[in-house]
Amino acid sequence: MANQIISATINDEPMEFLADTRDSLLEALRERIGLTGTKEGCNDGNCGACSVIMDGRLVNSCLVMAAEADGAEVTTVEGLATEDGLIPLQQTFLEEAALQCGICTPGFLVASKALLDANPNPTEFEARYWLAGNLCRCTGYDKIIRAVLRAAEA
Amino acid sequence: MGKGKRLQALTVERPATIQEAVQLLNDGGDTAKVLAGGTDVIVIARSRRRTIDLLVDVKHIPELTAIEWDPGSGLTIGAAAPCYELYGNADINANYPAIIDSASLIGGTGIQGRASFGGNLCNSSPSGDTIPTQIVLEATANIVGPGGERSVPVEDFCTGPGRNVLEQGEFLVSLHFPAPEAGGGARFLRFIPRNEMDIAVCNAASAVKLDGDTVRWARVSLGAVAPVPLLVQEAADALVGNPLNDDTIAAAAEASRNAASPIDDMRGSIRQRKHLSAVLTTRTLEQAGARARGENVPSVGGH
Numbered sequence A: 001m002a003n004q005i006i007s008a009t010i011n012d013e014p015m016e017f018l019a020d021t022r023d024s025l026l027e028a029l030r031e032r033i034g035l036t037g038t039k040e041g042c043n044d045g046n047c048g049a050c051s052v053i054m055d056g057r058l059v060n061s062c063l064v065m066a067a068e069a070d071g072a073e074v075t076t077v078e079g080l081a082t083e084d085g086l087i088p089l090q091q092t093f094l095e096e097a098a099l100q101c102g103i104c105t106p107g108f109l110v111a112s113k114a115l116l117d118a119n120p121n122p123t124e125f126e127a128r129y130w131l132a133g134n135l136c137r138c139t140g141y142d143k144i145i146r147a148v149l150r151a152a153e154a
Numbered sequence B: 001m002g003k004g005k006r007l008q009a010l011t012v013e014r015p016a017t018i019q020e021a022v023q024l025l026n027d028g029g030d031t032a033k034v035l036a037g038g039t040d041v042i043v044i045a046r047s048r049r050r051t052i053d054l055l056v057d058v059k060h061i062p063e064l065t066a067i068e069w070d071p072g073s074g075l076t077i078g079a080a081a082p083c084y085e086l087y088g089n090a091d092i093n094a095n096y097p098a099i100i101d102s103a104s105l106i107g108g109t110g111i112q113g114r115a116s117f118g119g120n121l122c123n124s125s126p127s128g129d130t131i132p133t134q135i136v137l138e139a140t141a142n143i144v145g146p147g148g149e150r151s152v153p154v155e156d157f158c159t160g161p162g163r164n165v166l167e168q169g170e171f172l173v174s175l176h177f178p179a180p181e182a183g184g185g186a187r188f189l190r191f192i193p194r195n196e197m198d199i200a201v202c203n204a205a206s207a208v209k210l211d212g213d214t215v216r217w218a219r220v221s222l223g224a225v226a227p228v229p230l231l232v233q234e235a236a237d238a239l240v241g242n243p244l245n246d247d248t249i250a251a252a253a254e255a256s257r258n259a260a261s262p263i264d265d266m267r268g269s270i271r272q273r274k275h276l277s278a279v280l281t282t283r284t285l286e287q288a289g290a291r292a293r294g295e296n297v298p299s300v301g302g303h
Helices: A025-032 A088-095 A105-118 A124-133 A142-153 B018-031 B041-047 B083-087 B090-095 B097-103 B117-123 B131-136 B233-239 B246-259 B270-292
Strands: A003-010 A013-020 A051-054 A057-060 A073-075 B011-013 B032-035 B054-057 B067-070 B074-078 B140-145 B148-153 B158-160 B171-177 B184-191 B202-211 B214-223
Touching (some): A013 A025, A051 A105, A057 A105, A088 A142, B018 B171, B032 B041, B083 B090, B090 B097, B131 B184, B131 B214, B202 B270, B214 B270, B233 B246, B246 B270
Antiparallel strands (some): B067 B074, B184 B202, B202 B214
């Protein structure tokens, strides 16, 4: 086991933390910094539960080395809400009941945020295609898509 | 598969120059691997299918992420430039729509944020969704290593499932695509049982260059139907010098069916894959022809 110091901006907050050199970004977020909102699903890039935005780009944090985050800006689900409260996307997820068990929800929120940042008015097809890397076994996706499209209108 | 599993003990180095990376990979030997997008190598390091004790993150080397377009000399993309950068690039959209075809259907959006054409080629999977596109666009792989630089045509790069021409200490720096010619068009398609997020049962790319109605040059490439992605010369031979029509396309499709030597596995049977080789050859040729005539054939996904 070897540790390294990582300097990164996490949810707009500059920070330094120790991580094992073999840590993924997902492990570093959850276990070194205590940001457990980001979930581990499959841990091999199929399910999207660990989605975060790194340097403006949606990534699966299980497939990013913690060392790669050195110098990077990372946004997790904890960084979405503002001082004014939930962002429209989080509000429409609640109103549309776009979750049941909730394990996939942080990943869907982050991936949907990245979608609306890149494409503020997606078609239903574009939203479904963008979110294809996020798996949900509860909702059947329709409620999630409704929430995303309603947030886009907001 | 990877659930709850940590990577094997390893370190990550982030060289700033090609020479530093060559040194690290050469000194590291077989257990040192290049880290570009990480969408394959991190999975391998976690599954422990191979021993990896050093990941050399090449993304801080400027040449590895650069995208350079010149109407005369063509397109050079750094081996680690992610798909997201490719389909966000106006020059690539305008000049190489087949690159967009591949870049916009590899994995999900989070994978596309990291995965690169160079990494897909170096992973050398028979089903790699960028490789037939690279082959029909006549891409060359620019390699550097302890012995200096060399270039290899992409169709000669893969030597078996997961194997390629890279020698110890060598790595892929960039991919070069010649400038498109007037009357040229290319298309990539993949068959999977759903719309997105799956490994190809079969994939294919075709490129044609037309003089009026006559095919003056063609390439057809198939993936997931042989130990390496195939360049099907017999399919091109059926087209060149002839008009691009239902009969010549059918002859090319039959050549693809015959060239395919697939296996039976959980994703598809030999019979299905040979059939798909012909179907995808037909469709990619029809749509490459449409693009060659200036028609708009969008990539799926609305990118």
